[in-house]
Amino acid sequence: MIANPFVYEINTWPWLHDVGERCGRDVALGDVPAGEWDAIAATGCDAVWLMGVWQRSPAGVAIALSDNxxxxxxxxxxxxxxxxDVSGSPYAVRDxxxxxxxxxxxxxxxxxxELARRGLSLILDFVPNHVAADHPWVAQHPEVFIHGTTEDLQQDPASYLEVDGQVLANGKDPYFAAWTDVVQLNAFSPLLRTAAIDTLLQIASQCDGVRCDMAMLMMNDVFARTWGDRAGPRPRNEYWPIVIRAVRREHPDFVFIAEAYWDLEAGLQDQGFDYCYDKGLYDKLVEQQGADPVRGLLADDRRYQSGLIRFLENHxxxxxxxxxxxxxQRVAAVTAFTTLGARLIHDGQLRGLTTRLPVQLGRYPHQSDDTELVDFYQKLLAVVxxxxxxxxxWQLCDTRGWPDNPTSQDLIAWTWTGSTRWLVVVNLSAETASAAVSVPWDDMRGKEFELIDDTRGLRFTRxxxxxxxxxxxxxxxxxWHLLRVDPIDTPPSEERS
Structure with missing residues (x-):
């Protein structure tokens, strides 16, 4: 995948249902009309993440329907x-x-x-932390799971499950209640690591990369904190470097994307991930923390930032x-889509849909498009x-104010320099803000430039x-300003004058 890519996430089951409704027939992945793939390619994305293609668990469906x-x-x-309409969680993988x-x-x-024909890579899911209770490993390799006792089951039935005469722990992270539709894999098990490699090699033969669910849960420190003595001896080596290296020996260009939280993104990048979720930027934008926290994040190491995946929504x-x-949303989209790293677009985001669908459902509600937001995104994507x-x-710009201007720090600016030049300035506040913005281009003296913002229909000469x-x-x-900076050719006579 190229640098700083755009990834388009599709919730596959309900998306196919919608495509089928538009076609008036049932539609599966192999007979999606060409126009549907064309529409996705027209966004300018570089990869499609087909979320939730693996076999769903009937047991998981039953558990979901019993959860009030x-x-x-x-x-x-x-x-x-x-x-x-309940298809089951795509993260309770049966196989x-x-x-x-x-x-x-x-x-x-x-x-x-079809995607490759349009120049698009394919991303699928890998769920390292847990599987459905009816996954074949439960019967074939019970030693790769975290086990409990009959007493555990009696005292905490929401965290343990009896399967085939054995008590297994439900999957969990250290901060929330267990997920009752899955059972917990043991990240410290050598056999599990071998099985994970085999599984990923099988997946890698079908796609170009994987998004790894809750990837930080498999890090030694996190797993030991979550499961303690139940996990057995802590291994000397980390899970991810072993797994990723093994896959890349056979698939050198295979891409690994981590769903990551708790400020563990840099650690996961060090362990081999190409991209990690940037929940930090998302939270700062959602919580309206202002420009300074965002500026601090964007001032971080460029190599680290290049390994983040920015988003405004996902499933x-x-x-x-x-x-x-x-x-x-508009200024947040300009911010997220024009910074370093990968950028994630969720199907429906560009239409302004407002209902988040629980992942267990296989059908979307009928919703109307926000035509003004559709128009904005079309203009933005045409630019980026x-x-x-x-x-x-990419480079962060200097913004400075003056003694009677308290709003100057509400503006953040950065540039992109390549075959064209771009200047981006955003106001992440509810007040009008002004500042002096300096670009980092040394070859501009004595020239004039036209600054063109096609997202807002603006044009300046400076x-x-x-x-x-x-x-x-x-x-x-x-x-915001999303400005293409074009030199103005000045006739020689004017230059002499």
């Missing part, structure tokens, strides 16, 4: 849902084989070929249109598909000396 809290979320997201409902392995192979987070509102936003040099020394910029609340 979960059922309440089903009814809220999809009024009038039926049990037939790493493409679900027949989605078209099976042959269907996935056809879908991959785990609320829809951006609901979380940010109309105005703030330009090659400089992938292969160019002297290169002003751009270099400090150009006055004023932006209203939650506004």
């Amino acid at each position: 809290g979960l059922v309440d979320t089903f009814a809220e997201a999809l009024p009038g849902y039926t049990s037939g 790493y084989v493409v679900d027949d409902h989605l078209g099976g392995p042959a269907g996935l192979a056809l879908a991959r070929a 785990d987070e609320p829809r951006a249109a609901a979380e940010f509102g109309d105005g703030r 598909r330009e090659e400089t936003f992938r292969t160019g040099r 002297k290169g000396d002003d751009l270099r020394n400090g150009m006055f910029v004023e932006l209203g609340p939650w506004l």
Whole structure:
């Protein structure tokens, strides 16, 4: 995958249902109409993440339907849902084989070929921490699981499950209640690490990369804190470097993306991940923490930032249109889509959909598009598909104020330099803000430039000396400039005068 890519996430099961409704027939991965793939390619994305293609667990479906809290979320997201709409969690994997409902392995192979024909890579899921209770390993390799006792089951039935005469721990992280539809794998088990490598090699033959669910849970420190003595002796080596190196010996360009939290992104990058979720930027934008925390994050090491994946929504987070509102989503999107690293777009985000679908449901509710937001995203994506936003040099700009200007620090600015030049300035506050913005280009003196923002229909002419020394910029609340900086050719006679 190229540098600073755009990844388009599709919740595969309900997406195929929607495609089928548009076509008037059942649709699986192998017979998706070409126009659907064309529409995704037209966004300018570089890869598609087909979330949730592996076999679902019938046992997981039954557990979901018996969970009153979960059922309440089903009814809220999809009024009038039926049990037939509950397909089961894609993260309660029964087996790493493409679900027949989605078209099976042959269907996935056809879908991959269609994506490749359009220059798009394919990303799939890998769930390292747990599997469904009816996964074949439960019977074949019980030693790769965290076990409990009959007493554990009696005292804490929400955290343990009896399967085939053995008590297994439900999957969990150290901060929340257990996930009752899955059983916990033992990251310290040598046999599990071998099995994970075999599984990933099988997956790698079908796609170009994986998004690894809750990847930090398999780090030695985290796993030991979560499971203590139940996990057995702590191994000398970490899980991920062993697994990733083994896969890359056979698939050198295979991409690993980590769902990561708790400030463990840098550690996972060191262990071999190409990209890690940037929950930090997301939280700062959602919580309206202002410009300084975002500026501090963007001032971090460029190599580290290049290994982050920025997002405004995904299948785990609320829809951006609901979380940010109309105005703030635009400036948040400009911020996330024009910084270093990978950028994630969730299917439906570009349409302004507001309902987050629980992952266990296989059908979306009918929602209307936000036509103004659709128009904004079309303009934004048309700009950021330009090659400089992938292969160019990114640099944070200096913004400074003056004694009677308390708003200057509300603006953040950065540039991209490549085959074209871009200047991005954002106001992450609810007040009008102004500052002097200096670009890091030394070859601008004595020249004039046209600054063009196609996302807002703006055009300015500025002297290169002003751009270099400090150009006055004023932006209203939650506004931005996404400016292409083009030199203006000056006739020789004018240059002499």
